[in-house]
Structure formats: C-alpha cells, structure tokens
Amino acid sequence: MKKTCISCGMPMNEISDFPGGDTSKDYCIHCARPDGSMQSFEERKAGMIRFIIKTQGFDDKAAWKLAENNMKRLPAWKKYFE
C-alpha cells in the first residue's frame, strides 16, 4: 500500500492518506478534489501557495517560487516545466 503522492510527494502509508480510502490512487487526499479526482496543475499550485503563506507567512512571490520549484520535482507536474 505504501506509495508517494505523485502530486505533492507526501508518503502515503495509511488508508486515510488515500482519496476515499482508495489505495489504487497514486495521489493523496490533499491533492484530490471533493469528487476524488486529482486536482489540476493550477489548482495544486494555488493550493500549495496558499498553504505556504498560511503555515509560514511567506511573501506571495516567494511562496509562488517555492511551490513551482517543488512541483517541478514531482512526477505529476514535471512535464509542465520541460
């Protein structure tokens, strides 16, 4: 069952880490839409930026840069940077 989320890199070790408890998914609960499908590139990026600002209080531009840099290392999003 152990996987790493292709969208945010979070380790998924528990059933509760998977959207709707569906362990066949390659993305985590934080990267899923309410209907269980995976968020789009723009949705995920906006979510990451919001989260960085909320948890660390960074400047918008710095949070944007950090989110992009993180995303370009992730399997779900690296093609957007090639």
Place this chain on the structure above:
Amino acid sequence: MSGSKRQLQKERTRKKIIETAYQIYSQQGFAATTAAIAKQSGVSHGTIFVHFPSVNELLAYLIQDFGNTLALELRGLSGCDNVKELLKAYISVLIRHEDFYIRLVSERSLLPEDVQMIYANIQSTVAFHFNKVVEREMVNQTVKKIPVHMVFNTWMGLLHYYLLNKDFFSPETSVLKRYGSDLVEVFWELIRK
C-alpha cells in the same frame, strides 16, 4: 573483480564519500572543497565526480537525505494531539544533525538556488506537520488562537537563535542537548491556553 563485487565496491565508495562530505560540511561549512572530501575519503578527486557529477548534486543529495529523515520522524507524530511531543521529536532528530543543521541555517544564502529550495521544502514539510498538530490543539482549546504561521515562526526563531549562537550558549557540547527541553517547555507555556 566480478560485476557484483565491483558494484558492491562502488556502493561502499559512494557511502564513504557521502559520510565524509557530511562530516566535513558539518565541521567546515559548505565552502569546504571536494579535494578535502576526496582526501579524507581516501579516494581520488575524480572519483567524487563519478558518483556526483557536480558539487551541487552532492549538496542536494546530503540536504535531501537529512530532510527525508526529518520528514519521516515527524510524520509518525503529526497524528498526535500534542505539540510538545512533536517538538521533542523534532529536537531529537536535530540533535543527531546539529552541526550540519547549523551550517544549513547560517550558510543557506551561500548555497546554489536550487539547493536552497530543497532546504525551503524541508522547512515547509516541518511547517505542514506543525500546522496539523497546532490546529488540532486550537480546536481542542489547549493552544491560544494565534495565526499558525506566527506560532511556527516564533518556534523557529527561538530554536534558530540558540543554534546560531551555540558558541555563547553551549560552546563545548550540543546546544540542543543542553537547552532543547527548556525550549520546548517555555514555548509550550507561551502558546498554551
């Protein structure tokens, strides 16, 4: 030498380079040369670049490896309802990497930008786990209602102040072994309801 023996030898050399680089960067800072790492590892200078084509890749590997260790340990505790337990676990990981972490915090701006981003991602992961536990404590009304980023940044400010001034607080021994429990206790007193 057979293929598997050669592979084993290669892995041993890589491990030796990683361990030596970690030690040297911890002791001398990130300006330390690859020639010094090669000399202390007992390998030729060129061998380092067989394993890590550039200094950036070596630095990135070491910092990411440290980040993975930290993330793994914190993750196990982010399900708990207790900020103190999370911070104690965090301190216990940092104690094992204290000198390296001090270099990372104090010399961060000297590192190449992509390597700095790895550091920033590590801090984001810490903030993620911290946020989960603090928000739960706020819902349980055991922690004051303060914006979570300020709670996190206040903790990091306190922690980093002691680490960056280790020479004043604890020149001979680990500053976190000496003051880690005090930092957690005092921080808890400040944020608890």
